[in-house]
Amino acid sequence: MRDFHSVLNEHRSIRKYKKTPVKKELIQKILDAGTRASSSGNMQPYSIIVTTDEDLKKELLPLHFNQSMVMDAPVLVTFCADFNRMRKWLKLNQAPENFDNLMSYLIGMIDATLASQNVALAAEAEGLGICFMGTTLASNKEISKVLKLPSHCVPVVGFSLGYPDEMPEKRDRLPLDGIVHYETYKDYSDTRIEEIYHQKETEGMKRYQKDPKLREMMREGGAENLAQVYTKLKYTRESHLNYSKDVFDCLEEAGFLHFQ
């Protein structure tokens, strides 16, 4: 078992995995650590779906935008905001069911995310690797169908899990003093923004320039700097508007959007 601070500081997302399966007992151990995360009202309004079945993974692959780790990793873990279970318990006890609104979804989403990061750290402490997949949220409606999620239960975050078959370079982070505000928020001057993002821009551009595919992507998309990579290529207004609509639809279908 690795030292806690080295687990935190040595984190890198793993996108290539060995074929070695992850033993059921080890999966149980790291999931158990996940459920020790703080939880709103200790309700634990989330469910964790562990997928190892190859056919199910194949179904999930396009929903995760064909990211290679879906098939490469032996395990996929999907964390869902889930008030289905709690509402059933409430009903059995003649208690108002509630939890069919946006606030409930957000609470479930926070709890699911906290649990997911606990599981991720526990996994990394055991020598496993993970890579979160934002496609879990972007495709939440379709993933719900594949995973047979009931109402009041929607996917929030997910990651691939397995033994690393790569040791990527550690990715940069913004400097701590660019993120932390003591007592109250101190808004940023342009000069400060330039200082804070300087290293990210330098490292990011190096990465994009080194990789022929990324370089070509930048050229084709007309992105001249890292900031433009973010909003002209990766996270365009159009794509995020479309994802927003999809996520909204999913929440509505799952029964989380009652406003009265």
Ligand SMILES: Cc1cc2nc3c(=O)[nH]c(=O)nc-3n(C[C@H](O)[C@H](O)[C@H](O)COP(=O)(O)O)c2cc1C
């Ligand atoms: C919510 C979330 C979604 C992510 N989605 C993806 C993804 O779909 N594909 C991917 O390759 N990496 C994904 N990542 C991983 C990030 O790209 C990665 O954490 C970031 O680049 C920093 O690199 P590091 O984790 O190696 O330090 C995601 C991370 C988070 C937290």
